[in-house]
Amino acid sequence: MSTRIAFLKGHGTENDFVIVPDPENALDLPPAAVAVLCDRRAGLGGDGLLHVVRSAAHPEARDMAAEAEWFMDYRNGDGSVAEMCGNGVRVFARYLQRAGHAAEGDLAVATRGGVKRVHIAKNGDVTVGMGRALLPEGEVEVSVGERDWPARNVNMGNPHAVAFVADLDHAGDLYAPPSHAPAGAYPDGVNVEFVVDRGPRHVAMRVHERGSGETRSCGTGACAVAVATARRDGLDPAVTGTPATYTVDVPGGTLVITERPDGEIEMTGPAVIVAEGEFDSAWLEGVLA
Numbered sequence: 375m376s377t378r379i380a381f382l383k384g385h386g387t388e389n390d391f392v393i394v395p396d397p398e399n400a401l402d403l404p405p406a407a408v409a410v411l412c413d414r415r416a417g418l419g420g421d422g423l424l425h426v427v428r429s430a431a432h433p434e435a436r437d438m439a440a441e442a443e444w445f446m447d448y449r450n451g452d453g454s455v456a457e458m459c460g461n462g463v464r465v466f467a468r469y470l471q472r473a474g475h476a477a478e479g480d481l482a483v484a485t486r487g488g489v490k491r492v493h494i495a496k497n498g499d500v501t502v503g504m505g506r507a508l509l510p511e512g513e514v515e516v517s518v519g520e521r522d523w524p525a526r527n528v529n530m531g532n533p534h535a536v537a538f539v540a541d542l543d544h545a546g547d548l549y550a551p552p553s554h555a556p557a558g559a560y561p562d563g564v565n566v567e568f569v570v571d572r573g574p575r576h577v578a579m580r581v582h583e584r585g586s587g588e589t590r591s592c593g594t595g596a597c598a599v600a601v602a603t604a605r606r607d608g609l610d611p612a613v614t615g616t617p618a619t620y621t622v623d624v625p626g627g628t629l630v631i632t633e634r635p636d637g638e639i640e641m642t643g644p645a646v647i648v649a650e651g652e653f654d655s656a657w658l659e660g661v662l663a
Contacts, residue, residue, distance in 0.1 A: 376656030381411075381418060382469060384647040386461035386500075388590035388626025392420040393469050393647075399431040405453025410661050411653075412451040418653065421589045422459060423449045424466050429484045441489045442482035444470060450585030458487035458531040460593015464500040464645035467492045472647055487531030500645045504594065505531060506637040507601040516566050517553045518546045525554070525566070526602040530639075533564045534598035538606065542570055542580050548588035567595045569603065577603055578623035590626030597639050600631035611635040 435445035
């Protein structure tokens with residue numbers, strides 16, 4: 375017997391997601407099912423999937439339930455599990471607001487990268503406290519074709535390699551993951567950002583997200599880029615005592631990233647719900663058979 379399963383589509387600076395509300399964690403969403411739902415030709419289409427679950431109902435989030443009622447069970451477009459997705463958290467918060475689970479103001483969202491503090495502003499922008507960046511020691515290099523660049527290793531709860539380039543076109547088509555060295559630097563894969571300067575405290579980037587390919591935006595990537603750029607510019611808010619704010623252009627829009635003296639990084643940008651509907655469980659089961 376088939377059932378109708380509700381879904382929505384949303385995006386944050388054109389980083390788009392299939393949203394599946396499932397408060398009691400009753401749906402089985404194996405990687406193959408997620409990949410089909412995110413398929414842009416055979417499915418609903420998205421860079422990733424936001425599985426909306428009450429924290430108390432999910433084994434990975436129960437210990438966060440006292441701080442955050444809702445858990446963002448995020449999956450990449452290929453079905454693999456990811457620790458965090460900055461644009462995804464903003465869209466997740468917008469869905470909670472639309473569904474009546476949250477209002478303008480502050481809320482907390484549980485993720486595999488910990489509890490994230492979110493603020494929904496009256497003007498529609500959503501600000502997410504993204505936590506602190508870790509800057510692992512060691513030389514890293516990324517390459518595309520015959521070109522290679524030194525990269526800054528930044529961890530935002532997920533791994534990033536940030537490379538400053540002369541031209542964003544030098545990153546190629548980004549269909550395949552850029553190579554990196556040493557091979558053991560990122561045992562679980564890495565998101566790779568290519569960055570050019572646009573002006574004072576203003577950069578532009580392209581990104582290859584592990585498990586998704588090139589996306590129109592990456593929130594954690596924009597944060598990693600802002601931190602890497604600040605350090606390149608000789609800025610460390612922990613030392614200066616002054617916040618450092620960078621505007622980061624992505625193919626899908628613009629994000630504003632602020633690193634505070636306490637190390638906390640805040641990301642502000644839009645989040646939009648564009649559609650909602652239902653899909654037939656029998657269709658999904660048939661595709662997976």
